[in-house]
Amino acid sequence: MAIKQKKRNAFYAQSGGVTAVINASACGVIETARKYRHKIGTVYAGKDGILGALHENLIDTSKESVTAIKALRHTPAGAFGSCRYKLKSLEKNRAEYERLIDVFQAHDIGYFFYNGGGDSQDTANKVAQLSEELGYPLTCIGIPKTVDNDLMITDNCPGFGSVAKYVAVSIREAGLDVASMAATSTKVFILEVMGRHTGWIAAAGGLAAEKAGESPHIILFPEIAFEPELFLARVKKCVKKYGFCAIVASEGIRDKEGKFLSETGLRDAFGHAQLGGVAPQLAQLIQQELNYKYHWAVADYLQRAARHIAAKVDVEQAYALGKAAVEFAMKGKNAVMSTIVRKSNNPYRWTIGETPLAAVANKEKMLPRNFITKDGFHITQAARNYLLPLIKGEDYPPYKNGLPQYVTLKNTLAKKKLKKKFTVNK
Amino acid sequence: MAIKQKKRNAFYAQSGGVTAVINASACGVIETARKYRHKIGTVYAGKDGILGALHENLIDTSKESVTAIKALRHTPAGAFGSCRYKLKSLEKNRAEYERLIDVFQAHDIGYFFYNGGGDSQDTANKVAQLSEELGYPLTCIGIPKTVDNDLMITDNCPGFGSVAKYVAVSIREAGLDVASMAATSTKVFILEVMGRHTGWIAAAGGLAAEKAGESPHIILFPEIAFEPELFLARVKKCVKKYGFCAIVASEGIRDKEGKFLSETGLRDAFGHAQLGGVAPQLAQLIQQELNYKYHWAVADYLQRAARHIAAKVDVEQAYALGKAAVEFAMKGKNAVMSTIVRKSNNPYRWTIGETPLAAVANKEKMLPRNFITKDGFHITQAARNYLLPLIKGEDYPPYKNGLPQYVTLKNTLAKKKLKKKFTVNK
Numbered sequence: 001m002a003i004k005q006k007k008r009n010a011f012y013a014q015s016g017g018v019t020a021v022i023n024a025s026a027c028g029v030i031e032t033a034r035k036y037r038h039k040i041g042t043v044y045a046g047k048d049g050i051l052g053a054l055h056e057n058l059i060d061t062s063k064e065s066v067t068a069i070k071a072l073r074h075t076p077a078g079a080f081g082s083c084r085y086k087l088k089s090l091e092k093n094r095a096e097y098e099r100l101i102d103v104f105q106a107h108d109i110g111y112f113f114y115n116g117g118g119d120s121q122d123t124a125n126k127v128a129q130l131s132e133e134l135g136y137p138l139t140c141i142g143i144p145k146t147v148d149n150d151l152m153i154t155d156n157c158p159g160f161g162s163v164a165k166y167v168a169v170s171i172r173e174a175g176l177d178v179a180s181m182a183a184t185s186t187k188v189f190i191l192e193v194m195g196r197h198t199g200w201i202a203a204a205g206g207l208a209a210e211k212a213g214e215s216p217h218i219i220l221f222p223e224i225a226f227e228p229e230l231f232l233a234r235v236k237k238c239v240k241k242y243g244f245c246a247i248v249a250s251e252g253i254r255d256k257e258g259k260f261l262s263e264t265g266l267r268d269a270f271g272h273a274q275l276g277g278v279a280p281q282l283a284q285l286i287q288q289e290l291n292y293k294y295h296w297a298v299a300d301y302l303q304r305a306a307r308h309i310a311a312k313v314d315v316e317q318a319y320a321l322g323k324a325a326v327e328f329a330m331k332g333k334n335a336v337m338s339t340i341v342r343k344s345n346n347p348y349r350w351t352i353g354e355t356p357l358a359a360v361a362n363k364e365k366m367l368p369r370n371f372i373t374k375d376g377f378h379i380t381q382a383a384r385n386y387l388l389p390l391i392k393g394e395d396y397p398p399y400k401n402g403l404p405q406y407v408t409l410k411n412t413l414a415k416k417k418l419k420k421k422f423t424v425n426k
Numbered sequence: 427m428a429i430k431q432k433k434r435n436a437f438y439a440q441s442g443g444v445t446a447v448i449n450a451s452a453c454g455v456i457e458t459a460r461k462y463r464h465k466i467g468t469v470y471a472g473k474d475g476i477l478g479a480l481h482e483n484l485i486d487t488s489k490e491s492v493t494a495i496k497a498l499r500h501t502p503a504g505a506f507g508s509c510r511y512k513l514k515s516l517e518k519n520r521a522e523y524e525r526l527i528d529v530f531q532a533h534d535i536g537y538f539f540y541n542g543g544g545d546s547q548d549t550a551n552k553v554a555q556l557s558e559e560l561g562y563p564l565t566c567i568g569i570p571k572t573v574d575n576d577l578m579i580t581d582n583c584p585g586f587g588s589v590a591k592y593v594a595v596s597i598r599e600a601g602l603d604v605a606s607m608a609a610t611s612t613k614v615f616i617l618e619v620m621g622r623h624t625g626w627i628a629a630a631g632g633l634a635a636e637k638a639g640e641s642p643h644i645i646l647f648p649e650i651a652f653e654p655e656l657f658l659a660r661v662k663k664c665v666k667k668y669g670f671c672a673i674v675a676s677e678g679i680r681d682k683e684g685k686f687l688s689e690t691g692l693r694d695a696f697g698h699a700q701l702g703g704v705a706p707q708l709a710q711l712i713q714q715e716l717n718y719k720y721h722w723a724v725a726d727y728l729q730r731a732a733r734h735i736a737a738k739v740d741v742e743q744a745y746a747l748g749k750a751a752v753e754f755a756m757k758g759k760n761a762v763m764s765t766i767v768r769k770s771n772n773p774y775r776w777t778i779g780e781t782p783l784a785a786v787a788n789k790e791k792m793l794p795r796n797f798i799t800k801d802g803f804h805i806t807q808a809a810r811n812y813l814l815p816l817i818k819g820e821d822y823p824p825y826k827n828g829l830p831q832y833v834t835l836k837n838t839l840a841k842k843k844l845k846k847k848f849t850v851n852k
Binding site for chain 2: 014017018020048049051075076077078079081082083084085165168169170172173174176177178179180181182183184185186189191207208210277279280295296297298299300301302304305306307308309311388391392393394396399401402403404406
C-alpha cells in the first residue's frame with residue numbers, strides 16, 4: 001500500500017533581468033503544478049522575486065484563472081515582479097536564509113522553484129543546503145533564465161533565443177534601410193546590443209548576414225579588445241566595397257586596457273561623465289576620423305522584452321524547463337536545475353536534462369573563440385551552427401486593435417502569518 | 427473606332443527616408459502597370475531615387491520575376507535605392523529639370539511616378555509644369571510616403587502606421603519590463619522616437635496606454651516646449667504612484683527658446699559637441715535631479731524599417747496608393763497625388779482619393795493641439811480615434827530559418843542612350 005505523501009505548497013520566484021519568455025517558464029511551473037494537486041497545494045509567487053519571500057509578500061497564484069495563467073506564455077517581462085537582489089553568503093548573512101526558511105515554514109512551502117541566472121542558482125543551492133541543515137524538508141529546483149546565455153551546462157538559456165532573433169531581424173531590416181539611403185545620406189549604422197560580459201547577443205546579429213555583403217558587416221564583441229585603427233579601417237573598407245557599413249556592437253566592448261568604451265570620453269557641460277552608450281561613442285569616432293554620415297540605435301530593454309518577435313523554440317523551451325522543474329520535484333529530485341540538451345543541429349533536436357545547482361552556480365559561459373572569425377569582426381560557421389536553431393520559428397502573441405494582448409495578473413497577496421518584519425538592504 | 431494610344435514607358439522613383447512599406451507602393455505600381463501592357467511598356471525605377479533619372483541609371487523592372495515583384499510587398503526599405511536629394515527651384519537649376527526630360531525622352535518615358543513626401547510632390551509638380559512648357563507629353567503622379575505623417579490632404583501617409591505600431595508595441599513591452607524591475611532596479615525608461623518637426627510618431631506611443639498607469643506615462647512632443655521642472659515633477663509623481671515611469675520622447679523636442687534638446691550640453695573630452703540623442707540627455711537630467719536608476723533606448727532606423735511588425739492597414743494602403751497612381755495615369759489624370767480618404771473611425775473605413783500636387787507640395791501637417799492633453803504630456807481621445815485604426819492588423823513577412831525573407835532585386839540597369847553625362851552636387 002502506497003504511503004500517502006503530505007500535500008505541500010510551492011514557491012516560485014523570478015530573478016534578475018527579465019526576458020520575453022520568463023513568464024512562459026512561470027506558465028510551465030503553474031500549469032504543471034496544477035496537474036499535481038494531490039501533492040502540490042498552492043503555488044505562491046514572490047512579489048518582486050526573492051524579496052517577496054523575505055518580506056512575506058506571497059502572491060497566491062490560485063486566484064488566477066486558467067486563462068490568465070495560460071496567457072503568461074505569451075506575455076513578456078516578469079508577471080510577479082523580479083529583482084536584482086543577491087543573497088549574500090551563508091556566513092555573511094545567515095539571517096536572510098533563515099528568514100526564507102521561516103516564511104516557507106509559515107506557509108508550508110515544500111517546493112522552491114527559482115527562475116534565474118548563475119547567482120540565483122547559487123542562492124537556490126544555499127537554500128537547499130540550509131534547509132537540510134535545519135531539518136526543514138524543502139525541494140529546491142532551479143530554472144535557467146538569462147538573455148546573456150552565459151549559464152554553464154545547459155546548451156542555451158531561455159530568453160536568449162528571442163533576443164537573438166530580435167537582434168538578427170532588426171539589423172537585417174535596418175541594414176536594408178541604410179543600403180537604400182547610402183548614395184546620398186547615411187553610410188554607417190550602429191546597433192548597440194546587450195551583453196556586458198559576453199558576446200552571445202552580438203554574435204546572434206551575425207546570423208542576418210547569410211551572403212557576402214549582407215548586414216551586419218562588422219560585429220564588435222566584448223571578448224575582442226577594441227582597437228580603433230583596425231575598426232576604422234574595416235568600416236572604410238566596407239563603405240568602399242558595399243556603399244555602406246552596418247555594425248552590431250555589444251555594450252560591453254572594451255579597449256586594450258580592459259576599460260569599457262561606454263565609460264570613456266563624453267562629458268556634459270558641467271564636466272560630469274556621460275553614462276552609457278557605446279553606439280554614440282563609435283558614431284562620433286567614425287564621424288571624426290572618416291567623416292561618414294551615421295545613424296545609431298540602442299535597443300536596450302526593447303530587445304529583451306520583444307515578445308512580439310520571440311523565437312518559437314525559445315518559448316517552447318522556457319515552458320518545458322518550468323514544467324520539468326515541477327516534474328523533477330515530483331520525482332523527489334533536489335538541488336538540481338532543468339537544462340536544455342542539444343541532440344543535433346540540423347535538424348535541430350533537443351531534450352530536457354538536469355544538472356546539480358552547484359555546477360552552474362556563480363559561473364559564466366563565455367563565447368568560444370572559435371565562434372569569432374580570426375579578424376575578430378564576425379562569426380564563424382561554428383557559431384552559426386550553434387545559434388541558428390535557437391532563433392527558429394515564430395510564436396506571435398494575440399493582438400487586439402493592433403496591439404499585443406499581454407496579461408496583467410491580479411497578484412493577490414496571501415495573508416501574512418509572521419509577526420516579525422524583515423527589512424533587506426537594497 | 428477607338429484611336430490606338432501609343433504605348434509608352436514609365437519611371438518610378440523612391441524619395442527621402444525609406445519606410446517599412448514604400449516597397450509595397452512600388453509593388454502596387456509595377457503589378458498594376460503590368461496589367462496595362464497595351465499602354466505601359468517597361469517600368470523603369472530610378473537607381474537611388476531621382477538621381478537614377480539624372481544619371482540615367484534606370485533599373486529595368488521587367489527583368490524581375492513576378493515572384494520578386496510580389497515579394498516587394500513584404501520587404502522594407504527602398505528596393506531600388508532612395509535619396510535625400512531635392513531638386514532646386516526651376517529658376518535656380520533649370521538644367522536639372524531639363525536633364526530629367528532629356529532622359530525621359532531618350533527612354534520614351536511617358537509616365538513619372540514619384541513616391542515621397544512634400545518635397546518630392548513639389549518636384550513632381552515642377553516636372554509636370556516643365557514638360558508641358560517644353561511640349562513633352564508626360565503624366566506626373568505622386569504617391570505619398572513619409573513615416574512623419576506630415577503630408578497635407580491625405581488622411582495619413584503610408585509608412586506612418588507601421589512606425590506607429592512599432593512604437594506602441596515597443597513601449598508596451600519595455601514598460602512591462604521596467605515594471606518588473608522597478609522594486610530594486612530601473613525606475614525610469616525613455617524611448618526616443620523619430621519626428622524632428624512633428625509629434626505624430628511620439629503620439630502613437632500613447633496608444634499603448636489603454637488604462638490608467640499603463641506605459642507610456644509621459645510623452646514628449648516637439649510641439650510642446652520642454653520645461654525641465656514640469657517634466658521632472660511629472661516623472662517623480664509617476665514613480666511615486668506607479669513605482670516606475672515609462673517615457674516616449676520625440677527626437678525633436680525643444681526648450682522654450684526653440685533650441686533642440688539634442689543639440690545642447692554634451693561635449694566629448696576634446697570639447698566637441700556630441701551629436702544626437704535626446705534620450706541620454708533626459709536620462710542624465712533625471713539621474714542628476716532625481717537620482718532614479720534609468721534605462722534608455724533609441725529606436726532610430728529600427729522603427730521605420732520594422733517590416734516584421736508592420737500594420738496590415740499600412741501595407742494595404744501603401745499598395746493601394748501605388749496601384750491608384752497607375753490607374754490615375756491610365757485615366758489621363760496628371761499632376762495629382764493619390765491620397766487616403768477616411769470614411770469612418772469605427773469601424774475604420776477608407777478609400778482612395780486624389781489631390782493636385784500643388785496642394786501638398788512643400789507643406790507640413792502638424793499634430794493638432796487637441797490631440798495633446800492640456801498638460802502637454804499625453805494624447806487625447808481625439809488622437810486615439812485618429813491613430814488607432816492606422817496600427818490595426820498584422821501582416822507578417824514569410825520566415826525561413828527564423829529570419830524574415832526579404833527580396834533583393836537584380837536591379838539590372840537599362841543601357842544608357844545619352845552621350846552627355848550629368849553630375850549633381852550632392
